[in-house]
Amino acid sequence: MTGRTAYVVGAAHTPFGEAWDKSYRHLMTDAGLAAIQDAGVQGEDIDEVFVGTMSTGKLVGQEHVASLLLDGAGLADQHLPATRIEAAGASGGLAFRQGVQAIRSGAADVVVVGGLEKMTDVSDADQAAVTASGIDQEWEHFFGATDAALHALIAKRHMARYGTTREQLAAVAVKNHAHGARNPLAQFRRPITEETVLRAPPVAEPLGMFDCAPTSDGAACVVLCSDAVVDSYGGKAVQVSGSGQASDTLSLSDRADLTSWRATEHAARRAYQEAGVSVADVDVAEVHDAYTITELLAVEDLGFVKKGEGGPATVEGRTGDGGDVVVNPSGGLKARGHPVGATGIAQVCELTWHLRGTASDRQVKDARIGVAHNTGGTGATAVVHVLEGVQ
Amino acid sequence: MTVPRFWREIPQRYNLQASKCGACDAIHYPPRTVCPECRRASIGNLEEVKLSGRGTVLESTRVHKAAPGYEAQVPYTLALIQTEEGPVITGQVVDHDGRAVSAGDDVRAVFRRLGEDGDAGVIYYGTKWVLA
Numbered sequence: 001m002t003g004r005t006a007y008v009v010g011a012a013h014t015p016f017g018e019a020w021d022k023s024y025r026h027l028m029t030d031a032g033l034a035a036i037q038d039a040g041v042q043g044e045d046i047d048e049v050f051v052g053t054m055s056t057g058k059l060v061g062q063e064h065v066a067s068l069l070l071d072g073a074g075l076a077d078q079h080l081p082a083t084r085i086e087a088a089g090a091s092g093g094l095a096f097r098q099g100v101q102a103i104r105s106g107a108a109d110v111v112v113v114g115g116l117e118k119m120t121d122v123s124d125a126d127q128a129a130v131t132a133s134g135i136d137q138e139w140e141h142f143f144g145a146t147d148a149a150l151h152a153l154i155a156k157r158h159m160a161r162y163g164t165t166r167e168q169l170a171a172v173a174v175k176n177h178a179h180g181a182r183n184p185l186a187q188f189r190r191p192i193t194e195e196t197v198l199r200a201p202p203v204a205e206p207l208g209m210f211d212c213a214p215t216s217d218g219a220a221c222v223v224l225c226s227d228a229v230v231d232s233y234g235g236k237a238v239q240v241s242g243s244g245q246a247s248d249t250l251s252l253s254d255r256a257d258l259t260s261w262r263a264t265e266h267a268a269r270r271a272y273q274e275a276g277v278s279v280a281d282v283d284v285a286e287v288h289d290a291y292t293i294t295e296l297l298a299v300e301d302l303g304f305v306k307k308g309e310g311g312p313a314t315v316e317g318r319t320g321d322g323g324d325v326v327v328n329p330s331g332g333l334k335a336r337g338h339p340v341g342a343t344g345i346a347q348v349c350e351l352t353w354h355l356r357g358t359a360s361d362r363q364v365k366d367a368r369i370g371v372a373h374n375t376g377g378t379g380a381t382a383v384v385h386v387l388e389g390v391q
Numbered sequence: 392m393t394v395p396r397f398w399r400e401i402p403q404r405y406n407l408q409a410s411k412c413g414a415c416d417a418i419h420y421p422p423r424t425v426c427p428e429c430r431r432a433s434i435g436n437l438e439e440v441k442l443s444g445r446g447t448v449l450e451s452t453r454v455h456k457a458a459p460g461y462e463a464q465v466p467y468t469l470a471l472i473q474t475e476e477g478p479v480i481t482g483q484v485v486d487h488d489g490r491a492v493s494a495g496d497d498v499r500a501v502f503r504r505l506g507e508d509g510d511a512g513v514i515y516y517g518t519k520w521v522l523a
């Protein structure tokens with residue numbers, strides 16, 4: 001990579017879960033101020049702001065949120081450019097990439113990137129409508145498809161093609177809940193057993209309640225800076241060494257292969273190439289496990305394991321604590337929670353803590369290279385970032 | 392605007408009207424304005440064709456947590472249907488009376504009521520599938 005480099009110098013997110021006592025703007029302000037404090041930046045140092053959020057209009061009746069959130073942080077008088085980014089589940093990851101590009105282009109030296117969603121205190125119908133708005137409304141949802149049902153079709157195809165078992169899917173949830181139990185900011189902090197997953201009420205066969213990420217409230221924020229100013233922000237910097245984004249057909253029905261997400265493959269290839277790393281170098285990854293099946297697709301399409309081996313690899317502990325690459329040490333979307341727009345930013349927060357060596361009792365030992373992977377819908381958008389510790 | 396409120400303006404949704412590329416003969420459903428293979432060469436060179444409504448189940452799932460408007464039908468079967476002309480279509484397989492639906496099963500399209508708009512009370516229709 002030539003030219004300017006972006007660094008993460010501040011990272012924070014709110015506890016994920018139900019935050020009925022906090023308004024939308026309070027959640028973002030909490031995360032934003034904590035990230036700014038972590039970085040040690042002043043309001044007047046900030047050049048630009050991005051925020052990733054999927055559905056404020058449907059969930060809280062508010063669009064035009066970038067200026068609103070900047071105002072909430074007490075920064076309206078700086079008159080900064082503030083932009084909202086949306087790509088369903090990938091909204092946070094795309095907002096982060098916009099921040100990285102603003103720094104690389106020379107347009108900014110310090111960028112604040114937030115992500116948030118407030119989803120739990122609305123009706124089930126509104127929640128369902130929002131989740132479904134990331135799939136094709138006219139040609140999937142209208143005919144009875146839900147986001148979970150489409151993922152169930154992917155799971156069944158993966159099972160038929162690669163011999164993936166129901167128990168292997170369950171192993172993803174068991175692993176991520178065990179990880180979440182060590183994360184004080186996670187929505188679910190209790191280990192679960194395979195039996196819990198298998199006996200949960202069905203959602204769309206073979207997926208049950210414990211195969212699906214929960215709905216959550218939460219906000220996350222990171223501060224990015226350029227190499228020109230990184231030295232003034234202390235020794236906590238983590239380098240963003242690769243950034244890749246890709247897309248695919250919105251409808252699952254238009255894919256030649258249901259069991260690989262091409263957008264993930266392309267985004268990963270671009271990010272690894274830019275970073276000059278090979279997949280074997282990756283120590284820790286935060287991947288988009290909106291469903292148990294999507295973690296299997298992710299570890300395969302990111303190249304951590306061979307295609308079709310995601311299930312056995314999970315059962316054998318190759319993606320768990322002490323494995324080849326520790327996947328979702330935070331608990332992932334499954335246990336940390338999934339306030340949609342916040343997820344992509346929370347992934348970067350988690351990696352930043354591991355690469356700084358400050359992830360307390362869930363610290364991945366000697367973590368040097370981390371990968372963040374964030375997707376939208378059934379993989380029509382994917383964004384992958386490579387982060388490296390600076391020592 | 393919700394989908395139900397504009398369904399009447401899109402006849403393709405209930406009569407399986409597809410597009411055929413004059414350059415490569417590929418058939419697309421939903422119909423396209425540009426063929427993804429031929430791109431520029433296909434513009435102005437696409438004709439309307441109607442799908443036969445015959446196909447096979449590519450993959451299916453039993454849905455227990457319904458899409459809004461489908462609550463009364465749970466559990467219902469949702470499938471990807473491989474049509475004989477090529478396009479794959481997402482839809483419900485109905486009237487199979489407890490008989491398991493499996494990949495490879497032959498199906499045919501039927502025209503059915505899909506639901507109604509909660510606010511406006513407008514009933515809307517579309518394609519579902521039954522075992523052939």
Ligand SMILES: [Zn+2]
Pocket residue numbers: 412413414415416417426427428429430433
């Ligand atoms: Zn063509």
